Every structure is written in C-alpha cells, then in structure tokens.
Amino acid sequence: xxxxxxxxxxxxxxxxxxxxxxxxxxxxxxxxxxxxxxxxxxxxxxxxxxxxxxxxxxxxxxxxxxxxxxxxxxxxxxxxxxxxxxxxxxxxxxxxxxxxxxxxxxxxxxxxxxxxxxxxxxxxxxxxxxxxxxxxxxxxxxxxxxxxxxxxxxxxxxxxxxxxxxxxxxxxxxxxxxxxxxxxxxxxxxxxxxxxxxxxxxxxxxxxxxxxxxxxxxxxxxxxxxxxxx
Numbered sequence: 001x002x003x004x005x006x007x008x009x010x011x012x013x014x015x016x017x018x019x020x021x022x023x024x025x026x027x028x029x030x031x032x033x034x035x036x037x038x039x040x041x042x043x044x045x046x047x048x049x050x051x052x053x054x055x056x057x058x059x060x061x062x063x064x065x066x067x068x069x070x071x072x073x074x075x076x077x078x079x080x081x082x083x084x085x086x087x088x089x090x091x092x093x094x095x096x097x098x099x100x101x102x103x104x105x106x107x108x109x110x111x112x113x114x115x116x117x118x119x120x121x122x123x124x125x126x127x128x129x130x131x132x133x134x135x136x137x138x139x140x141x142x143x144x145x146x147x148x149x150x151x152x153x154x155x156x157x158x159x160x161x162x163x164x165x166x167x168x169x170x171x172x173x174x175x176x177x178x179x180x181x182x183x184x185x186x187x188x189x190x191x192x193x194x195x196x197x198x199x200x201x202x203x204x205x206x207x208x209x210x211x212x213x214x215x216x217x218x219x220x221x222x223x224x225x226x227x228x229x230x
Contacts, residue, residue: 003080003081003084003088004084004087004088004091005088006078006080006084006088007075007080007084007085007087007088007089007091007092008088008091008092010071010074010075010078010088011067011071011088011089011092012092014070014071017063017066017067017070017071018063018092018096020059020063021059021060021063021096021100022100024055024059025052025055025056025059028052028055029052029123032048032050032052032121032123033117033119033121033123036048036050036119036121037119040119046120047116047120047122048116048119048120048121048122049122049126050121050123052123052124053124053126053129053144056104056144056145057144057145057147057148058148060097060145060146060148060149060152061148061149061151061152062152063149063152064093064148064149064150064151064152064153064154064155064156065152065153065155065156065159066152066156067089067093067153067156068089068153068156068157068159068160068225069156069159069160071085071089072085072156072160072225072228075088082225082226082228083226085225086221086222086225089153090218093146093149093150093153094146096145097142097145097146097149098142100141100145101138101139101141101142101145102138104124104141104145105134105137105138105141107123107124108124108125108130108137109125111123111124111125112125128203129203130203131202131203132202132203132204136202136203136204139204139207140203140204140207143207143210143211143214144207146214147210147213147214147217150214150217150218150221151217153217153221154217154220154221155167155171156221157220157221157222157224157225157228158170158224160224160225160228160229161224161225161227161228161229162224
C-alpha cells in the first residue's frame with residue numbers, strides 16, 4: 001500500500017501532464033468561444049454545438065499514453081513493482097477523472113444559467129447526453145473521461161512491452177479488423193439495425209455499458225506491463 005501511495009505522489013508532482021487536461025480543455029473552449037463571438041459579431045444567429053466533449057476524450061486518450069511513457073521508467077528506477085505502479089496510476093487516473101467530471105457538470109449547469117455563455121454555445125451541456133439526473137450526468141462525464149484514458153494506457157503499455165514496431169503491428173491489426181468489420185456490416189446492411197438498437201437506450205445506460213469495456217482496457221494494459229522494460 002505504501003508503494004501505491006508513492007506512485008500516486010509521483011503523479012501529483014508531475015503537474016505538467018495532469019494539468020494539461022485542464023489547460024487543453026480551457027484553451028479549446030476559449031478558442032471555440034472566440035470563434036462563436038466572431039460569428040455573432042458578423043450577424044450569425046445559429047445555435048452552436050461544437051462537440052467539445054470529443055476534444056476532452058481526445059485529451060484523456062493522449063494523457064493515457066503520455067503518462068505511462070513519462071512515469072514508468074521513473075517508477076522502476078525507484079524499485080517500484082509493476083503491479084504497484086499500475087495500481088497507483090489507476091488510482092490517480094480515477095481520482096483525476098472524478099474531479100474533472102465534477103468540474104464538467106458544474107460547467108454544464110453554468111452553461112444553462114448563462115444561456116450558452118450568452119451566445120447559445122452548447123459546449124458542456126448537450127441534448128440526450130444531459131437528459132438524466134445530475135448523478136447520471138456526473139457518471140456519464142466520469143466514464144467519458146476514464147474510458148479513453150485507459151484506452152490510451154493500453155497503447156502506452158503495448159509500446160513499453162513491444163516497442164515501436166510491435167505497437168505499429170498492433171495498430172495495423174486493429175485497423176484491418178475494424179475495416180473488415182465495417183465492410184461486412186455495410187455489405188449486409190446492418191448499420192441501420194445497429195443504430196436503431198443503440199437508440200433504444202439512454203446516454204446513462206450506454207455509459208453503464210462502457211464500464212466493462214473500461215475494465216477490459218485495464219486487464220489488457222496490465223498484461224504487457226508486467227513484462228515491460230525501460
């Protein structure tokens with residue numbers, strides 16, 4: 001347990017990576033707000049849905065890769081066990097995602113109160129995604145943060161275990177499988193049925209389905225990390 005705490009403390013000292021989540025989100029939001037203000041200035045009246053949560057997920061995905069690449073060698077240099085590093089990093093990622101989810105929920109409420117920041121900008125509060133209770137919305141934000149983080153952690157773990165060539169081969173295999181899947185479903189015309197099936201669920205119910213997916217990412221990332229070298 002002490003080793004896990006040490007890993008968490010190591011992450012808290014690496015403020016550049018974790019603060020990058022806040023800075024990345026803030027800069028992207030401010031850039032979007034400036035663009036919307038310019039559009040309003042020139043007479044635009046459309047309600048804006050820039051898809052800010054996609055950018056947030058992308059940031060968490062990148063942080064998941066960078067975290068492992070930057071801190072794993074340091075942890076091993078401190079004679080930290082790989083299991084302790086994995087647990088400590090998981091605790092840190094979950095804690096940061098929880099705090100960020102609360103901040104996103106607060107921003108979504110503020111967005112409602114201000115009428116979309118005064119310019120009808122819907123960056124944090126979106127239809128369908130925010131239709132549930134506050135607890136459900138908080139959980140949705142949390143899953144949308146922690147899931148892409150651990151997906152990135154999978155990529156970083158594979159890179160640490162198999163190197164650049166192994167990672168490229170893995171990504172190529174994933175790309176080919178996804179392409180094959182897309183071709184088969186397009187040929188059989190199953191996309192409409194798939195989208196219809198998903199449309200039966202609320203955003204909260206779909207977010208619940210992402211929980212076992214996140215657990216799968218954890219398992220997949222841990223296995224190569226056990227034999228990873230610096």
